[in-house]
Amino acid sequence: MAEDEEAESETSNLAWVNSLLRALWPNATVALVNFAHTELTAKLQQGLPLPFNRARFARFSLGDGVPSFGPIDVTRRSDSHISIELEMSYSSRVDVLLAAGSSSMSVGVKHVRFHGRLCTELKPVLDTWPVVGALLIAFTGQPQLELEFSGIADSPVPGLAKRIKSIVDAVLARLVLPNCKCVRLTTDQRLLNLAACSKDPIGVLKMQVSRGINLAGANWRMGAVRSFTSNPYCIVQVGSTRSRTSTVPATTNPDWNDDPVYFLVHHKDQEVSVDVMDDDGGFLQRNFVGLLGRLRCTVRELLRNCRPGLGSKICRFALDTSQVKRGLLHVDDPVNTGVPSELDVLVGWMEMSSRLPQTVAPACAPCEPAGIILLELHHGMGFPEEILASTGSSGLTNLRWMCSLSKDGEDLGSSARSSAGKLSTNEPNFHLPIPHCLYQVIDQLIERGVESMEVADIVQLEHAQVQQYLLAKSHFLEDMSARQLETGADRCVDVEWHETLALLVTKPRVTHVHLSLAEADRIVGSVEPIRVEDMLSSGGPLQMSCKLAAASSGAGPGHRTGTEGNAAGKLSAWMFPTCAAPAMSISRFSAVHLDVSLRYQALVLPTRTF
Template sequence: MSGSGAQPPPASPGPGSSPPGPGGQQQSEPPPSMLSVDLPALVSQFARSFALVFPVYVLGYLGLSFSWVLLALLCLFWMQRHRGGKSSRLGRALAFLHDEERAVRLTVSTGDLPAWVHFPDTERAEWLNKTVKHMWPFICQFIEKLFRETIEPAVRGANSRLSTFSFTKIDLGHQPLRINGVKVYTENVDKRQIILDLQISFVGNCEIDLEIKRYFCRAGVKSIQIHGTMRVILEPLLGDMPLVGALSLFFLRKPLLEINWTGLTNLLDIPGLNGLSDTIILDIISNYLVLPNRITVPLVSEVQIAQLRFPIPKGVLRIHFIEAQDLEGKDTYLKGIVKGKSDPYGIIRVGNQIFQSKVIKENLNPKWNEVYEALVYEHPGQELEIELFDEDPDKDDFLGSLMIDLTEVEKERHLDEWFTLDEVSKGRLHLKLEWLTLMPSAENLDQVLKSVKADKDQANDGLSAALLILYLDSARNLPSIYEGNFGCGYLKERRASGLVFCENTTSLYRALFHNPLDYNPDALKKSAVQKALKSGKKINSNPNPLVLLTVGHKAQESKIRYKTNEPVWEENFTFFVHNPRRQDLEVEVKDEQHQCSLGNFKLPLNQLLASEDLTMHQRFHLNNSGPNSTINMKIALRILSLEKQERSPDYQHSAQVKRPSVSKDARKGSFKPQVSNSPAANRAPVSMAADPDKKTDAAEKSHPSNPSPQGPTNLSRSSSGLLASNLSYSPSHLSVKEPTPSIASDISLPIATQELRQRLRQLENGTTLGQSPLGQIQLTIRHSSQRNKLMVVVHTCRNLIAFSEEGSDPYVRMYLLPDKRRSGRRKTSVAKKTLNPVFDQAFDFSVSLPEVQRRTLDVAVKNSGGFLSKDKGLLGKVLIPLASEELSKSCTQWYDLTEDGTRPNVTS
């Protein structure tokens, strides 16, 4: 030891100190700069603060009431509660997947049990779930590749504003798709096919994020639940490998769907939009995967896929929804002390087709006497589902349900029975069901026309005598689109050039004539065509074609194919035909962007009657189109025949009535039922007038006589590929029930009339206006005695006033006065930016002929602005006293629009 004292041990470096240098010296770290700032965090904090403060500033700047702040807080709290409920349901579903057997034993109610518990012919097939779980990572890779290589480029090419669209994250989660039960059909099945029903359930904690960089917009999905029954058909079975020719997939009915949104799409969780968003997505799924739509995967090249994509329905179910007895009284008074009656109506479902009957006010023994017709594509596994409800202003009360196996109906062909309602203490329902067979020959057409009384009735809105089935394949050599100082093509020279000119009438008048009255399209010769070609501005050399198919008053539209002269649709359509000898099929190819016609043709249906098997498959030449423009279609006509079974006198049938799978407790939390607007659900009922000579006392006989229809009924379209139709049949019973009066319409009427008068004075401005300054509307009005309904067809309007510099967005609203309830309102679709809109939409009002003589038809043409837009207003109005109209005959007339609806001058 040295004499100097012990040196203290060197201090160990702290966690934040630098390690010693090579020479044992410790390197000092420069102190952090005082000016370093986390810029992204600062911008994020500023954005959040601005988003909180700016709405308050806007409220003060506009001088709005403090109640808007309370309304915003209410919406915010409701959104948080709704999202919390979604997260809770997702957590319960995930917990159920982790330990299914334990959850089934302990916590799951009877109504929520899997299908393999309820039905002995449904197998659990856990081996299939283990296989899917093992394959799930590779399935996720395939789906991610599909999103990035197929969907993302398609979205970018659909619109120039979406050129920066991209998926930033695609993660389907670690929970695979589950199959809760498998059922294989062995009876009533073709020997060359295998039919399986898979109970599909997917509860995914997935994350799918997308971004549009151009608008700094981010959105996404963080969880999805989907439950449904998917049918898998393997057909045809072959004698060579791989033994199966093709695979077809589809849902028997719309699946249950729940989505939890993130980012900007959180707005879809606000009140009023949360249910709408899921409905829109379900409608998109229905257009691809819900019967009659399907996905067909060929497994061998020799299989005619066109045959598989042209499915012929197994039959048509005609439902006579007659009456009910001894229903429960749900309307109470004095807080339940005094029991009243009910306002019953029915919801009828056949697969994806939904019908709603009229409401019978205050009656426990209602008589509807309505008829519906529904297509049946796959009767094994499909049921007729009927639910009765009591109409209330808030939530409708449940009155009973009924499920009938369609396989039994097909065997019986004809059923006329009283059925006891399930899930209620009392109540019976009287139905008459008829199974109509599709016949490929016209041998018994006269008998069928006589049975539906189409041999005497000139109208095209009765009970159906035939079914028209179309397969829209493709089109070739469609003309291109140009826009210039030229009208839409009238001359052969324009069509021969392979072009379609979009109309610009104002510039055409200025360029060619001093007096617009001198305009004569037949005077424009080839030199004028060349002049227009030189001066025309090329907008898009390739059109965006869609096809409009029309039979009578029923119309359907195909999907849009973008930027192509040779579109391929591969879509199916069906039409119910009242009289094939008098009706025509009208086909028009249109450009979606410019609303120009690219060609058309008309096919009388009596030509199909002379064809082999009532079928035509060929390319049809398009009129008013290019020289070589054609459209490829397969068209089949099938006669609806009721084949009566020969039974022994002591034979008794047993229509299988199934118990509903939804428990009554689960139904109590459901909201008011709404009728879907899907195309397959659009069917109009017919009111049947009972024969007075065949009245029977229902109290004396257990099976009262069925009132037979006195005439045909109007049954509307059924579409397999319809996304949005500008030309549609809009029966009253399919509208969403809104029994409350339209108070806002009554209050705004005087203000709208004053604004219209001011607009008229501005238009006049010292000049003399014509006889019809507000324009005219063309209507067809007729009363159908067989259906006991007033039929109104809104055809077109002309010379409407412009509500803005871009024109007007007109639509037509109708009431049958004095009824001004919202349930009595009828509205057409909106025609964008036009002063001469074409609607061609039919509506009906349930009213008898003596009563309609005392009514007045209130028709108003209005301008439709956007949400919170100031461009909404009245364009003109007409009040038509129906006592002065010849309603027994179908009469089409022009009516002058005025500011208050008076003085309706009529022009034939």
């Protein structure tokens, strides 16, 4: 069901939830304090300069304020999918002190204001306990955060407040769509499908910045009358995806002739931003204007204003120039004289369809995407246990999957990267009418030599139920031993992702999907290319277990991903060989298997205007 299709919906306030939060907030505060002392502290130490690169929270109190929620909008998307959207606000005096390690310098925060739109999805909705399989939690756009600092004037580090704010915003961005937090309420994989653990796109937004009108002039000379120009370019961003236009030199009325950019949209309240910038274009900075104007709106507002209907439409938007450095502009500059800066943007929208390519009319031009390939990453096995050395307390590894598309051996340029895999707990679920928490209790009693009849009395179960569990556990251990013999790996661990990677495709029937495994900054192996045609011919999702082919040993420690391996790192490893950690042999990844699923969603033009 498309996001804006009619669905059972109700909007109301949340007085009862706000009352409940007042009772729970002390416990939630403890959890937030623990988060600040662990994850947030580590991010601040990595991102702040000396002497705050060893900063720690000397005090962290969130005061007496309590978050407020409402109004709430509850929508039943389908029989197994309920969406809850609500506004979240928080404003309170706080007592937060960030101390600069062994130095006597510190910076405090005395007031926090926070506002964001929170989206919680309950899916799948079950007919058995616990009724809901998982919760999917995310903010539709970057939350608005205001930090009121104290003692910042005494800091010798210029721009420290801005840097702290950007680090906190980056941490919050991990919960902004398309990123999300999945809280599983059941471990039964028969009930918990992958759709419950990820947020699929709802459509594709087409954008092309075509023209700027009356932009600020960053370049001008003293004494020149109305002689000012800029070298404008635009940064367009939807969610976490951004694109940059070309630079048009020496003009305040640029015309861009770039190709349209297509953005995957997961919610129509996602933020769309266009920053018009001046390209200084030299080694030494010649002007300090930078920002020429800014456009901010949601996808919903963009489509409502443009109403692209059955095609694309050029719309004109007034830019926000309040953040432009007017004091550095010519006195007769349009921004200083009150003339609005404007931007012409080509906007189009394509919706999702479950029909196969041959039954779908082309969305528009042949160069436009015909559909979306959804590659679902499930459970992997056969990973070398050496990865445990670099795994944090949260169980996250440094293993990621890199996905790309090709046609006739040519890279199509569409790519995606998964999040870090998480170690599997290897706790089996035998789908028995026994509480999962009793598994370990029964195991420990049996190991102590307690008879099964007596175990049943202790855990208050029927004797037949205990025997069923012991038989299922025996079969599980036998299967695990057989798997280890088959792979030839007796020192392996399992890693799971439960994530969906989405890629735009123009010609699905001649496209291949490529999947490579990256450990930190190197590629350690790839699976055989997957033909999209095989999935389309089957008429439904294609499920398979892919075996990893380790990278060639002639490539040394593995191919670099291109994002982190650099000459500086190689030079330091050569100069200080004892300081460089030995790389794990890529042959240790030869036993890796990954369960994946491949789905296809066609794109069609909307059947109605907005």
